[in-house]
Amino acid sequence: MAETQYTEDNIRSLDWKEHIRMRPGMYIGKLGDGSSADDGIYILLKEVLDNCIDEFVMGAGKTIEISIQGERVIVRDYGRGIPLGKVVDVVSKMNTGGKYDTRAFKKSVGLNGVGTKAVNALSAFFKVESTRDGKSKSAEFEIGELKNEELLEETARRRGTKVTFIPDESIFKKYKYRNEYVERMVKNYVYLNPGLTIVFNGEKFHSENGLKDLLEDNNNAEDMLYPIIHLKGNDIEVAITHSKTQYSEEYHSFVNGQHTTQGGTHQAAFREAMVKTIRDFYGKSYDPSDIRKSIISAISIKVMEPVFESQTKTKLGSTDMGSGLPTVRTYINDFVGRQLDNYLHKNPDTAEKLQRKIMQAEKERKELSGIRKLARERAKKASLHNKKLRDCRVHLDNMKNDRRLESTLFITEGDSASGSITKSRDVNTQAVFSLRGKPLNSYGMSKKIVYENEEFNLLQAALNIEDSMEELRYNNIVIATDADVDGMHIRLLLITFFLQFFPELIKEGHLYILQTPLFRVRNKKETIYCYSDEEKREAMAKLSGKPEITRFKGLGEISPDEFKHFIGDDIRLEPVMLDKAMSIEQLLNFYMGKNTPDRQKFIINNLKVEVDLVEDNQL
Incomplete structure (x- = not known):
């Protein structure tokens, strides 16, 4: 066999734009279409916002304005403004930025100098304007190429920086910004920066009480066991309460204003510190899981030079607070301990409620231990030949894999639907869990049922969330059922299961409903899949004449060849979100309690099917 030539011609040096565009996942995680909070379009916004936040932290500018109209994003701060001579370099030259100079930015987030360059390279249009000392400089780019720059020697504009960008649709397919996700990001920024005001599309967000506000805004007061414990120190802030209703542990952790959704050194240290302090206070060696059961908490620390385990900075790897300072673990242990x-x-009432909660958790754990052991053995046997799970290769806990955020588990009902998804899925990132008929209504039941019910036990084992969310194996959990009355009921039963036992899966935006087309409209040249009557009308107008119209009654009717369109690049997911105005208890009671007429009305109003179908299948 002839030897392949390997000469200078084979060595190719990519310029900065090409590298980012060829490997966007290295810089912004997964791409996505905006239906998930960690999709790339939100990371682009975050990278621009991080620079504004760093200005606020340095004492420059108390207000940030964000406007998102369709695809166009505008972010304006009133900070010091980028030095005018460096406006082009800062957004288009790698390793250029003020963060390399520790005097200008202490404890900042964006230390890699890549942020705005990635936004520039991945945007169809990108414009930066900087105003300082009565002068203004602007530069316009298309896909990272400089198209125009302008200097105004005199301007009445207020100082600061304004960035406008439109993500490139050839990279982010059919994307759309969801206000709920942008609002959540904005709220986290204001909780971590009391005194900062962020105006998003005309609505003001501001926090005076930091992490205490975070817990209050994310939970209904009726769900809390005792008033929030709010502790602040140098470079550290903590807020703690326990839930009356949820079983699992919930942590919101931050480093230098960065939301570390994957936890890391600081979160592990905080969990350890909680156990040690509470054992010492009560003088009893309670089991760690009993102390932490139902905890709802937030921790924020500031570190001199943080080391993160990925470019998108979702997990802290650092062990030091900074040169000459104690380790993160020692620092957090000392602070929480004291x-x-x-x-x-000082608050014996809270101390008493907390101790009662721990003792109750201990009692429940002991009652469960026998069942748990049996269930684990069953799950172990089943996972060796788990008929319900067709697994994928890449999982969320593979920190080194740049496709980990795409990891998805489809929960399907019935063999035909499971078969279609299984045949058309991407075996690298998409797994399928098949239900046999309707799952059990778990409303009002204790955790015991999760172990006693084989399906729930196997689902819990597949997700790997028995003890905590830290080892969750799939980033997206997608309920894929038919768009009919039975399908809607199965959705509700599954949402009830997650709300009852694992609400943070929903709170943290991991749970979705798969939208599947109701109609196929086609002629000899083109096929259009329609998700609503309106889309069907548009398709019929587009394919004039007499196009053929097929109505899909169930997922099992859609062939695997067609199905791959609905779970591939064009997948449409509807996130399941919690309404803070309703406590989890009220929500469960509404969906699954005895108020059947209300629920029937809700299901009928929310079914995306034709009215006659609902009337034929009265609930």
Whole structure:
């Protein structure tokens, strides 16, 4: 066999734009279409916002304005403004930025100098304007190529920086910004920066009480066991309460204003510190899981030079607070040990409620231990030949894999639907879990049922969330049922299961409903899949004449060849979100309690099917 030539011609040096565009996942995680909070379009916004936040932290500018109209995003701060001579370099030259100079930016987030360059390279249009000292400089780019720059020697504009960008649709397919996700990001920024105001599409967001506000805004007061414990120190802030209703542990953790959704050193240290402090306070060696069961908490720390385990900075790897300072673990242990102990001494009512909660958790755990052991053995046997799970290769906990955020588990009902998805899925990132008929209504039941019911036990094992969310194996959990009355009921039963036992899966935006087309409209040249009557009318107008119209009654009717369109690049997911105005208890009671007429009305109003179909299948 002839030897392949390997000469200078084979060595290719990519310029900065090409590298980012060829490997966007290295810089912004997954691409996505905006239906998930960690999709690339939100990371682009975050990268621009991080620079504005760093200005606020340095004492420059108290207001940030964000406008998102369709595809166009505008972010304006009133900070110091980029030095005018460097406006082009800062957004288009790698390793250029003020963060390399520790005097100008202490404890900042964006230390890699890549952020706005990635936004520029991945945007069809990108414009930066900087105003300082009565002068203004602007530069316009298309896909990272400089198209125009302008200097105004005199301007009445207020100082600061304004960035406008339109993500490139050839990279982010059919994307759309969801206000709920942008609002959540904005709220996290204001909780971490009391005194900062962010105006998003005309609505003001501001926080005076930091992480205490975060817990209050994410939870209904009726779900809390005791008033929030709010502790603040140098470079650290903590907020803690326990839930009356949820079983699992919930942590919101941050480093230098960065939301570390994957936790890391600081979160592990905080969990450890909680256990040690509470054991010392009560003088009893309670089991760690009993102390932490139902905890709802937030921790934010500031570190001199943080080391993250990925470019998107979702997990802290650093062990030090900074040169000459103690380790993250020692620092957090000392702070929680001292401050939480003081708080419990001063607030005996909270201390008593907490101890009762721990003892109750201990009692439940002991009652469960036998069942748990049996269930684990069953799950172990089943996972060796788990008929319900067709697994994929890449999982969320593979920190080194740049496709981990795409990992998806489809929960389907019936063999035909499971078969179609299984045959058309991407075996690298998409797994399928098949239900046999309707799952059990778990409303009002104890955790015992999760172990006693084989399907629930296997689903819990597949997700790997028995003890905590940290080992969750799939980033997206997608309920894929027919768009009819039975399908809607199965959705509700599954949402009830997650709400009852694992609400943070929903709170953290991991749970979705798969939207599948109701109609196929086609002629000899083109096929259009329609998700509503309106889309069907548009398709019929587009394919004039007499196009053929097929109505899909169930997922099983859609062939695997067609199905791959609906779970591939064009997948449409509807996120399941919690309404803070309703406590989880009220929500479960509404969906699954005894108020059947209300629920029937809700299901009928929310079914995306024709009215006659609902009337034929009265609930």
